[in-house]
Amino acid sequence: MEQLVYKKPESIRDDFKITFCPGCDHGVAVRLVAEVLDELGVREKTIGIASVGCSVFSYDFFNVDIVESAHGRSLAVATGIKRSKPDKVVFTYQGDGDLASIGLAETIHAMTRGENVTAICINNTTYGMTGGQAGPTTLIGQITTTTTKGRKPELSGYPLKICEILKEVDGTAYVARVTLDSYQSILNAKKCIKKAFEAQLKGLGTGFVEILATCPTNWKMTPQESHARVRGEMSEVFKPGVYKDKVSEAV
Amino acid sequence: MKNEKELLKGNYAIAQAAIEAGCQSYFGYPITPQSEIGEYLSTKMPEMGRAFVAAESEVAAINMLLGAGSTGVKAMTSSSSCAVSLMQEGLSFIAGDEIPCVLVSVMRAGPGLGYIYPSQGDYLQATKGGGNGDYKIVTYAPNSVQECIDLTYKCFYVSQKYRTPVCLLADGMLGQMMEPAVVGEYPYEEIDQSSWALDGAKDREPRHIASIERDQETLKTRVVKIFEKYNRILENENIFEKYEIDGAKLVITAFGSIARIAKAAVKMARKNGLKVGLFRPILLNPFPEKIVAEIAQKVDGILDIELNCGQMLQDIKASIAGVASIPIEFYGRPAGVMMTVEEIYKQIENVYKKIVEKNYGTACI
Amino acid sequence: MGRIVLNRDKCKACYLCIDACPKKVLEADSAVNEMGYYPAKVNSEKECIGCAICAKVCPDIAIEKVYYEK
Numbered sequence: 001m002e003q004l005v006y007k008k009p010e011s012i013r014d015d016f017k018i019t020f021c022p023g024c025d026h027g028v029a030v031r032l033v034a035e036v037l038d039e040l041g042v043r044e045k046t047i048g049i050a051s052v053g054c055s056v057f058s059y060d061f062f063n064v065d066i067v068e069s070a071h072g073r074s075l076a077v078a079t080g081i082k083r084s085k086p087d088k089v090v091f092t093y094q095g096d097g098d099l100a101s102i103g104l105a106e107t108i109h110a111m112t113r114g115e116n117v118t119a120i121c122i123n124n125t126t127y128g129m130t131g132g133q134a135g136p137t138t139l140i141g142q143i144t145t146t147t148t149k150g151r152k153p154e155l156s157g158y159p160l161k162i163c164e165i166l167k168e169v170d171g172t173a174y175v176a177r178v179t180l181d182s183y184q185s186i187l188n189a190k191k192c193i194k195k196a197f198e199a200q201l202k203g204l205g206t207g208f209v210e211i212l213a214t215c216p217t218n219w220k221m222t223p224q225e226s227h228a229r230v231r232g233e234m235s236e237v238f239k240p241g242v243y244k245d246k247v248s249e250a251v
Numbered sequence: 252m253k254n255e256k257e258l259l260k261g262n263y264a265i266a267q268a269a270i271e272a273g274c275q276s277y278f279g280y281p282i283t284p285q286s287e288i289g290e291y292l293s294t295k296m297p298e299m300g301r302a303f304v305a306a307e308s309e310v311a312a313i314n315m316l317l318g319a320g321s322t323g324v325k326a327m328t329s330s331s332s333c334a335v336s337l338m339q340e341g342l343s344f345i346a347g348d349e350i351p352c353v354l355v356s357v358m359r360a361g362p363g364l365g366y367i368y369p370s371q372g373d374y375l376q377a378t379k380g381g382g383n384g385d386y387k388i389v390t391y392a393p394n395s396v397q398e399c400i401d402l403t404y405k406c407f408y409v410s411q412k413y414r415t416p417v418c419l420l421a422d423g424m425l426g427q428m429m430e431p432a433v434v435g436e437y438p439y440e441e442i443d444q445s446s447w448a449l450d451g452a453k454d455r456e457p458r459h460i461a462s463i464e465r466d467q468e469t470l471k472t473r474v475v476k477i478f479e480k481y482n483r484i485l486e487n488e489n490i491f492e493k494y495e496i497d498g499a500k501l502v503i504t505a506f507g508s509i510a511r512i513a514k515a516a517v518k519m520a521r522k523n524g525l526k527v528g529l530f531r532p533i534l535l536n537p538f539p540e541k542i543v544a545e546i547a548q549k550v551d552g553i554l555d556i557e558l559n560c561g562q563m564l565q566d567i568k569a570s571i572a573g574v575a576s577i578p579i580e581f582y583g584r585p586a587g588v589m590m591t592v593e594e595i596y597k598q599i600e601n602v603y604k605k606i607v608e609k610n611y612g613t614a615c616i
Numbered sequence: 617m618g619r620i621v622l623n624r625d626k627c628k629a630c631y632l633c634i635d636a637c638p639k640k641v642l643e644a645d646s647a648v649n650e651m652g653y654y655p656a657k658v659n660s661e662k663e664c665i666g667c668a669i670c671a672k673v674c675p676d677i678a679i680e681k682v683y684y685e686k
Contacts, residue, residue, distance in 0.1 A: 002619065006668035006682035013457070018676045022653070023630030027675030044453035047322070050461065059459035061677075065449040067321040068461035070344050073314035076306070080318025081449070083302035084276045084326065088451055106314070109307035183636055183669050216630075223630040223675075 009034040011043045016061040019054075023223025025180045025213035025230075026054055029122060030061055032190045033093065036197055037064065046089040047081050049074045051103075053095040054129045055122070062093075072103025075110035078117040086116075089200060096123040096210075100162050101136040107166075114171025114205035118196045121162060121208070124215040125234065132218030136160040139237055144218070159237055162210050167243040173205035174198075175244040179212045179235065181227035195247045204246050212238055259432045261425040262287035264396045265329070265355055267434045268403035270295055273441075274353075275324035276302040278315035280334065283367045284423035285357035288329040309334040313341030313354075320350035320416075321460050323448025325407050329355035331423075332373055333364060336381060342416055343382025347462030349477065351410040351444070353403070354388070355419045357426040360586035369424035370586025371507055374562035377420045378536035385474050387481050390418040390536040391490070394511040397432040399425060402533070408439035409488050413480050414447070420535065422558070424508045424589065481537045490533040491542060495521055499528030500607040502546055503599065504567050505556040506532055509590060513556050516595035525603050535563070543570035547577055552606035556595060557583040578606050618666020619683040620658060626678035627655030633670035633679065639663060642670060 008016075011034035020026040037043045043064055050058035052071035059066040069077040074092035082090045092099075099107050099121045110117070126144055127133040134144040134151055137159045141150040151159075167175045174196050178189035189211060196207030212234050214226035221229065259267075266288045269277065277296055279289040289305070296303035302319070306312035312328045319326035330338065335356050345352060356377055360370040377390045389409055391402045402419055410417040449458055464470040494514055496502060505513040510531040520527040530546055532539050547553060547570070555564045561581050568579055582598040584590075627649060633656050634642045641664045645657040655678070658664065666684030 002683045002685045004681060005618075005666055005684045006671045006679075008677055008680045012677060016677065018626070018628075020675065022628035022676075023632060024675055027677065028673065031677055043451075045451035047449050047451065049318070050459075056461075056463055059457070059461065063452065063457055065452050065457050066459040066461070067318065067449055068344070068348065068459070068463060069317070070314060070340055073310070073317075073341070076311040076314035077318035077321075079304060079311075080276065080278065080315035080320075080326070081322055082318075083304055083315070084319040084322045084324045085450065088322075105307055106311050109311065113304070183673055186672050223632055224635060227632075 009038045011037040011063050012061055013063040019057045019060050021217040023214065023216045023226065025211070026122060028180045028186060029120065029211050029213060032186070032193050033091070033120060034062065035190060036194045039194065040197055040201065042089040045087065046091065049077050049092040051092060051094040051098040053098050055093045055095060058093055072098050072101070073106055074098065074103065075115070075117070075119060076106045079110050079113070079115050082115055082117050089197070091118040091120065091197070093120050094122070095128065096121060096137045096162065097127050097135040100160050108169060111166060111169045111171045111206045111208070116200045116203050116205065118200045118207040120193065120196070121210045122213045123162065123210050123238065124213045126215055126218050128215045128218055132215070139233060161238065163243045166208055171205045172208055172244055173246040174207040176242045177210045177212065177238060177240045179230050179240055181230045192242065195245065199247050202247065202250060204250060212240065254433065254435055256431045256433050258429050259396050260287065260429045261396045261399050261421060261427065262357070263291055264399045264432055264434065265403050265419065266291035268400040269327050270299070271434055272404050272407040272437045273325050274301070274327045274407065276319035276326040278304045278306050278312040278319070278328050279330065280306050280309050280312050282331045282334045284359055284426045285329050285331050285355065288355060309337040310341070313338035316352045317341055317345050317348065317350055320345065320352035321348070321449050323444030325411065327353040327355065329357065331357045332359045332361050335373065335376060339381035342380065342388055343384055343386060344462055345416045346382070346386035346388065346477070347384060348460050349414040350416070350460065351414050352416050353406045353410055353419065354416060355421065358420065358422040365586065367423055368587040369422045369508065369558065369589055371422060371509060371558040371562065372586045373420070374535065374557070374559060377418050378538070386477065387536050388416055388418045389484055390420050391533055392420045392507040392535050393425060394507050394531065396425065396428065396430045400432055400434055404437055404439060409484060411442040411444065413484055415480060420507065422508055485534070485537040485539065488534065489539055491539055492529070492531040492533065494529040496528035496530065496546060498526055500526040500551045501554060501599070501603050502550050503527065503529045503554050503556055504543070504563070505529070506535060506563060509556055509558050512590055512592055513595050515592040516599055519592065519596045520599050525599065526607070527599055527603065538566045538570065540570035543567060544574040547571045547575035550577065552578045552580065552602065554580045554582060554599060554602045558586055558590065559583055560585055580606070617685055618664040620664060620670060620679050621681040622656065622658065623678050623680055624655040624657065625650045626676050627653060628676050629653035629655055630675060631656060632673045632675065636669050636673045638667065638669065639665055
């Protein structure tokens with residue numbers, strides 16, 4: 001007798017369209033969030049916030065209620081929803097430019113208030129949707145369309161380390177940085193995303209996961225080379241790991 | 252709700268009316284001259300099991316409002332002038348998303364920080380807006396503490412009925428002054444928001460609220476639909492005050508607190524035999540162009556009075572263009588120093604002589 | 617043994633599944649799909665063990681179902 005061992009999560013629409021480029025890690029991240037919503041049994045009471053950037057078309061694939069946010073404002077929008085409907089599960093799906101550049105104030109203050117929401121951040125060291133400009137997380141020496149000779153600290157500063165900042169914010173309950181460069185790392189990422197939602201469900205504060213993700217199109221690399229970059233120079237600067245875990249402490 | 256007359260400050264009146272209207276969520280950042288609204292609600296809302304968030308900025312506050320409104324609850328923010336400037340991005344999204352919510356804008360003097368004096372310098376900010384794209388913020392302007400209450404109710408009702416952001420445009424004088432008023436019962440029917448609001452996709456297809464739209468035809472249709480809504484609002488929800496318009500030779504146009512002072516001057520003019528009337532739009536946006544045009548066809552001239560350098564004046568002129576060729580005079584000053592009844596009366600007298608009696612002996616303004 | 621349901625029209629040909637498959641069951645198709653990509657396909661001569669690694673690494677959710685039979 002044949003057993004079903006895997007199927008598309010219910011929290012992904014049946015008529016889904018993955019709007020990302022070939023080999024982009026976004027697709028895996030989206031599916032992991034959907035799998036976690038399924039496993040926690042919260043799909044029917046979840047409201048997601050689509051940020052500006054490659055995630056703006058989140059309603060093309062997430063099978064949950066979605067509201068769009070202006071660039072960077074997702075965690076303010078999440079605050080408004082959660083405070084008005086505390087029984088709903090609220091999450092933002094944002095890029096690093098959205099969460100850590102234009103929206104850094106909204107991010108830090110929502111987390112300082114310890115909003116019981118979950119924030120997923122895709123860090124791909126560039127502004128993907130607008131064509132690969134330098135962002136807050138662009139690595140030193142990285143060539144982008146606005147750092148054509150490589151990012152130089154004296155001209156454009158240093159990459160911002162999001163987890164290292166957010167772990168110091170008292171309202172965060174779970175802070176982790178993960179990668180999606182291998183099957184094992186994908187399994188680990190899912191575990192962390194689940195914890196970030198559990199933080200919300202247990203009312204412990206904000207759950208946050210930063211996902212080091214590829215942008216093969218703008219990095220001008222194959223998906224395979226992109227994963228090697230995540231494992232290599234990206235992980236050297238942005239060290240993967242669990243930075244804060246009040247969820248496990250609470251057990 | 253006490254339902255009895257009490258001495259109330261405008262800002263507290265607005266806050267109490269918001270509570271009475273069933274405002275479920277309030278988000279705000281302090282700025283004079285409206286900070287009492289947030290102060291009052293910071294205690295009252297949690298006591299009632301409702302949401303109050305002291306936002307980190309007006310940028311955050313307006314986006315919290317967007318989030319709250321997207322769940323269908325009655326939600327409000329309040330702010331003033333340079334801080335309302337910070338909200339323009341959010342307001343454009345809220346209008347594009349067709350999310351109901353209320354913005355209380357208590358004008359102070361500008362530009363920039365200006366100062367906390369009463370002002371009508373944000374008529375254009377409220378009615379023409381600084382956000383991108385084709386949209387309007389429906390705007391009502393009170394002229395008394397009682398109207399601050401009544402129009403707060405109206406703002407919640409119109410926002411919920413038409414799924415649109417609505418602005419209560421008061422000024423520092425109304426926010427800060429005290430006068431007797433009654434916080435009565437919320438007089439409007441409750442509008443069911445369950446057909447569109449986000450509450451989790453249980454036993455139904457997921458919903459999405461977004462201003463982004465890839466299909467150009469759909470994008471166009473949506474904006475056209477939003478503008479049809481503004482037409483319906485003008486048709487069904489228009490409020491205005493006409494005073495001594497019948498038989499008037501000169502009509503004063505004014506809104507908000509200045510209109511109240513102007514009305515006293517009009518009374519004085521009538522007593523002295525001058526055929527002067529007053530038209531006060533209370534719904535400022537969409538602007539009641541037709542009514543202004545009808546009035547213009549029956550009078551010799553219009554004197555527009557504002558505590559700014561001539562903002563509503565643009566709408567008055569646009570309303571009359573091609574309909575009546577009568578002189579439109581303006582009396583105004585940059586925000587700060589309030590006008591007295593006598594000052595306005597003097598202007599009325601001068602303009603009346605010039606336009607109605609064709610006596611050009613006195614220079615006007 | 618195992619079996620996968622691969623929607624060839626959802627595949628964008630990143631071939632991360634081909635690299636990840638421990639039994640090298642997947643390969644690139646020689647015919648394009650409706651988006652114009654050469655999608656991954658199952659090489660029927662190799663044996664799928666139903667581990668679902670391909671589905672877990674696929675960024676396009678093109679592998680919709682995975683079955684396993686003892």
